[in-house]
Amino acid sequence: MSDDSQRPIVVKRIKKGGHGHHGGAWKIAYADFVTAMMAFFLLMWLLGSVSKGNLKGISDYFNNPLRVASQGGTGAGAAESLIKGGGKDLTQDEGQMKKGGAEQTDIAHDRKRLSELKRKFEALMEDKAKRNTKLAQFKNQLRLDMVAEGLRIQIVDAQNRPMFKSGSSELEPYARDVLDEIARLLNDVPNSVSLSGHTDAQQFAGGLRGFSNWELSSERANASRRELVNGGLDDKKVLRVNGFADEVPLDTKNIYNPINRRISIVVLNREAEQDIRDQAGMGDSDATPASAIAAVRPS
Structure with a gap:
């Protein structure tokens, strides 16, 4: 009968594998979501502050950008432009929110x-x-x-x-x-x-x-x-x-x-x-x- 105390002791170490690499795709999706939300709130701000003439100009541009670019139109851009285009110069320092509110008050x-x-x-x-x-x-x-x-x-x-x-x-x-x-x-x-x-x-x-x-x-x-x-x-x-x-x-x-x-x-x-x-x-x-x-x- 053999002596069990003489048997070698074998220690098995189990290596746990790490999580698989996700590739960072969630970061791109989150960035897209934040960008979309920013664009949405910017659109809401513009709709609430831009005058009716400029809104019509923006609408005309997206409906027919070539015609507005070549002929101009109400609210199409700067009033000083050589091409006929109504509305105030969008590059002026005065804020659109302030101007829109003042117009409504005057009306x-x-x-x-x-x-x-x-x-x-x-x-x-x-x-x-x-x-x-x-x-x-x-x-x-x-x-x-x-x-x-x-x-x-x-x-x-x-x-x-x-x-x-x-x-x-x-x-x-x-x-x-x-x-x-x-x-x-x-x-x-x-x-x-x-x-x-x-x-x-x-x-x-x-x-x-x-x-x-x-x-x-x-x-x-x-x-x-x-x-x-x-x-x-x-x-x-x-x-x-x-x-x-x-x-x-x-x-x-x-x-x-x-x-x-x-x-x-x-x-x-x-x-x-x-x-x-x-x-x-x-x-x-x-x-x-x-x-x-x-x-x-x-x-």
């Missing part, structure tokens, strides 16, 4: 100012109508409403109470009284104004080749402008004078209705005023205050 103040002017005008005409029989009769021919361009004041003809003498731009005395009252109210706000004349569809004997409703509506609008200035309106506040002939009737079912003969005075909001300046070929950099703009008269 809100503008709307509030025009709404207060509407209420003030209605109260004044109510008071004047009680003390003046002519204005009392004329009250129903005044129409006030808020439109996209601002506060619109329309003075329409009635069957037996026209604003002007038949076929002429000579104002009736009571029409002058109303325009004088309007003039004093318009000076209470800094907004510019636009005037337009309208006729019914009754044509002159010469037709469009002679003196027509186009000339008549334009002359009546300009005669109203002169009376407003005579009544105290600052003449620099008039930004546009138009004649529309019988193209925009109030009563589309009866184009001969007297109410289609009217003068429309629009107290312009900031956006409408800027649109008119842009249409006349004036950008933001060329625009001067309303006090330095002469009336745009039809040729």
Whole structure:
């Protein structure tokens, strides 16, 4: 029988293998996630701070980048660019958040100012109508409403109470009284104004080749402008004078209705005023205050 104490002792050491190499793929995935989140929050910031014009420019660029790059467009880039492109220079130091907030505040103040002017005008005409029989009769021919361009004041003809003498731009005395009252109210706000004349569809004997409703509506609008200035309106506040002939009737079912003969005075909001300046070929950099703009008269 062998002696077990003499047997060699064998010690087995088990080496534990390490984890397999992952290759760092998780780091790339995490970096992509962080980048995507940063882009998302940057997009949210831009949507909340960039003006509407610049947003439209960005949208136009992604929809058709070649056209915007070659022709420009609203909000397409710097205002100083030789290529026509609306909006402010995106390289300016002033922050977009600050500018966007200021624009919204100005627009809100503008709307509030025009709404207060509407209420003030209605109260004044109510008071004047009680003390003046002519204005009392004329009250129903005044129409006030808020439109996209601002506060619109329309003075329409009635069957037996026209604003002007038949076929002429000579104002009736009571029409002058109303325009004088309007003039004093318009000076209470800094907004510019636009005037337009309208006729019914009754044509002159010469037709469009002679003196027509186009000339008549334009002359009546300009005669109203002169009376407003005579009544105290600052003449620099008039930004546009138009004649529309019988193209925009109030009563589309009866184009001969007297109410289609009217003068429309629009107290312009900031956006409408800027649109008119842009249409006349004036950008933001060329625009001067309303006090330095002469009336745009039809040729």
